[in-house]
């Protein structure tokens with residue numbers, strides 16, 4: 284769950300919600316506004332869709348139940364290395380090609396421009412005569428500095444680079460590549476939030492890993508939430524979430540519960556990583572989200588080769604929801620029939636068995 288923008292999925296529906304509650308709220312909202320059509324930022328940029336007004340949907344506001352539409356004033360004719368810049372009332376927003384935009388009274392039109400794929404950027408660079416720092420630099424919250432480096436390359440005019448201290452000129456980490464130095468400068472703060480200098484993987488890596496089932500899983504969860512009549516169980520603090528999770532891990536006799544903390548900012552979605560454990564946003568202090576993130580931890584131990592929302596993940600998630608959230612097998616069947624996802628039934632059975640007959644499986648089985 285990488286940012287606060289909603290995505291258009293493979294079959295045209297919106298996805299990328301940080302919780303099933305958000306997805307449900309979005310479905311209701313669209314149903315109540317028949318004048319609005321959901322299209323991708325790519326279609327907007329290419330000019331194939333146009334209408335009376337264009338809105339972005341703010342996922343955070345959606346989660347809080349406040350009005351989530353932000354009107355776009357104008358779209359930029361330039362792209363930013365494959366991203367779509369749009370002018371808002373306050374400043375520029377940069378959309379990924381599959382981010383969601385809503386068009387009022389939409390018309391289809393002919394393509395007026397082409398949005399290219401992003402260019403590959405090097406993972407590390409040295410400063411030198413063809414690469415010079417320019418403009419302001421900002422301190423990264425975890426240490427070091429982010430700056431814009433001008434490349435003199437016509438297509439990729441600027442790189443955002445991170446360096447541990449102000450004197451280093453060699454082997455700088457590249458965070459992103461941009462079409463103009465202006466775009467790069469505008470996006471420095473955004474990169475500072477997403478980039479972690481401590482991460483072992485290169486910053487490009489997360490774009491390469493294909494988590495093909497992710498949006499499908501969110502839609503499946505939204506459906507399962509609805510058909511099971513799930514009763515929400517909010518917690519009033521991160522500590523309360525951790526206590527709840529501890530009881531789940533103890534119950535399943537699962538060793539090494541991940542740390543539970545807060546996300547760095549309110550706009551970050553709840554997520555799980557090996558490095559930081561479970562990070563919950565203020566909207567993620569709820570049983571379903573806690574179980575979803577726990578399923579990432581457990582599935583990662585059982586099937587480390589699978590992408591984040593692969594079949595093993597769904598198997599674990601469903602088993603946890605059946606055990607702790609009042610979801611019944613027939614609800615799972617129905618949601619699977621209406622919003623199909625790949626599920627590893629062996630993993631599901633194994634996890635269910637663990638909670639109903641804990642003596643059959645020792646805790647060490649789940650140790651990484």
Ligand SMILES: [Zn+2]
Pocket residue numbers: 284575579591592
């Ligand atoms: Zn997830």
